Amino acid sequence: MKLKVENQSQLQQQLEGRTILIVDDEPVIRDLCARALKGYRIIQAEDGEQALSILDHERVDVVLADVMMPRVNGLDMLKTVKDRTPNQVVVIMTGYADKDVILRALKADADDFISKPINLLQLKTTIDKVLEKKNLKEELLHLKRLDKLKSEFLGLVSHKLKTPITAISLFIQNLSRGFGDPNDPTYQQTLAMILDESKYLGYLIKDLLLYSEVILREGPPELSPCNLRDIAQSVAGDLQYSALNKGIKLTSSFDDDFPEMPLDRKRISFALRAILENAIKFTHKDGTINLIGEVTDKAVRLIIKDTGQGIPPDELPKVFEKFYQIDPDHTGQVRGFGLGLFYARQFIHSHDGRLLLESTPNEGTIATIELPSF
Numbered sequence: 001m002k003l004k005v006e007n008q009s010q011l012q013q014q015l016e017g018r019t020i021l022i023v024d025d026e027p028v029i030r031d032l033c034a035r036a037l038k039g040y041r042i043i044q045a046e047d048g049e050q051a052l053s054i055l056d057h058e059r060v061d062v063v064l065a066d067v068m069m070p071r072v073n074g075l076d077m078l079k080t081v082k083d084r085t086p087n088q089v090v091v092i093m094t095g096y097a098d099k100d101v102i103l104r105a106l107k108a109d110a111d112d113f114i115s116k117p118i119n120l121l122q123l124k125t126t127i128d129k130v131l132e133k134k135n136l137k138e139e140l141l142h143l144k145r146l147d148k149l150k151s152e153f154l155g156l157v158s159h160k161l162k163t164p165i166t167a168i169s170l171f172i173q174n175l176s177r178g179f180g181d182p183n184d185p186t187y188q189q190t191l192a193m194i195l196d197e198s199k200y201l202g203y204l205i206k207d208l209l210l211y212s213e214v215i216l217r218e219g220p221p222e223l224s225p226c227n228l229r230d231i232a233q234s235v236a237g238d239l240q241y242s243a244l245n246k247g248i249k250l251t252s253s254f255d256d257d258f259p260e261m262p263l264d265r266k267r268i269s270f271a272l273r274a275i276l277e278n279a280i281k282f283t284h285k286d287g288t289i290n291l292i293g294e295v296t297d298k299a300v301r302l303i304i305k306d307t308g309q310g311i312p313p314d315e316l317p318k319v320f321e322k323f324y325q326i327d328p329d330h331t332g333q334v335r336g337f338g339l340g341l342f343y344a345r346q347f348i349h350s351h352d353g354r355l356l357l358e359s360t361p362n363e364g365t366i367a368t369i370e371l372p373s374f
Contacts, residue, residue: 023051023065036120048072067094164197221264229258247285254293267347274340283308302369311359
C-alpha cells in the first residue's frame with residue numbers, strides 16, 4: 001500500500017507544472033476550466049487562430065479546445081495541430097452528440113473528448129489520464145531512441161576495434177611462426193605501428209568507458225555548484241600531455257572572477273574535452289591551441305582557438321551530426337567515434353548555453369562555449 005501511494009505521489013509530481021492550453025470563445029468556460037485544473041500552468045486562447053499562434057512559440061502539453069468557435073473552429077484547429085505536430089495531445093470539448101462531429105474528431109486523431117455542460121471532476125480526471133498516457137509515450141520513445149543509439153554505437157565500436165585488433169593479431173601470428181628479423185628496418189616500422197595501434201586501443205577503451213558513463217546516462221543534467229574555470233583547468237591539464245606529445249603548445253588564460261554556477265560537471269567536462277581533443281587531432285606539429293575564459297555581466301565563455309587545418313565551409317554545418325567525422329586526408333580511417341561534438345552541443349544546450357564554431361581552412365578554428373551566469 002505504501003509503495004502504491006509513493007508511485008501516485010511521483011506521478012502527480014510529474015504531472016504538475018505541465019502546460020494546458022484552454023481554447024474557447026467563452027471567457028466563463030475558460031475560467032471554470034482553469035480553476036478545475038489548478039496546479040497546471042494554464043494558457044488561454046479565445047479561438048483556434050489564436051491557439052495556433054500560441055503553439056508556434058509555446059511548448060504545450062495538452063490542448064483543451066471547444067468545437068464551435070469563430071474564425072478557426074476546434075476541428076479545423078485539431079487537424080492543423082496534428083499535421084504540424086502528430087504527438088501533440090488534444091482534448092475536444094463539445095456539446096454536440098452529432099456522430100459526424102465525433103467521427104471528424106476521431107479521424108483527425110483527437111486524444112479524448114469532454115461533453116458540455118462540463119463536469120469539472122471529469123475534466124480533471126480526463127486531463128490527468130491523457131497526461132499520464134503522454135508520459136508513457138514519451139518514456140517509450142526515449143527507450144526506443146536509446147536502443148537505437150546503443151545499436152548504432154555497438155556497430156561503430158565493432159568497426160573501429162576491428163582494424164587495430166587485426167593488425168596486432170597478424171603481427172603476433174608472424175612472430176609465433178618465426179617470421180621477421182628484429183634487425184630489419186621494416187620489422188622495426190611494423191613494431192612501431194603495432195605499438196601505435198595498441199595505444200589507439202587504449203584510447204578507444206577509455207572513450208567507451210566515458211561514453212557509457214556520460215552519454216548513456218538518462219535524464220536531465222545533474223546540477224551542483226561548480227566553477228567553470230576549475231573545470232576548464234582540469235580538462236586542459238588532462239590533455240596537456242597529448243598536446244605536447246604531438247608537438248602542440250596548449251595554453252590557457254582566465255578572468256579572475258568566474259562565478260559559482262549550477263552545472264553538470266561530468267557533462268560540461270565531456271563537452272570541453274571533445275572540443276579540445278578535436279583541436280589537438282586537427283592541429284599540426286608546432287601549432288598552438290589557446291583556451292581563454294571570459295566573464296561578462298550575463299554570461300561566461302570558454303573560447304578555444306587553434307591554428308589547425310580548419311573546416312571547409314560545406315562541412316561546418318555537418319560537424320554536429322551524430323557519427324559524422326571530417327576526413328581531411330581522405331583515408332577512410334578517421335580515429336574516434338564521431339559523437340563528441342554532437343553530444344557537446346546537446347549538453348551545452350541542456351544548460352541553456354550555446355556552442356559556436358568559426359573556421360577558416362588552413363588557418364584554424366574558434367569554438368566558443370557560452371553559458372548564462374544568472
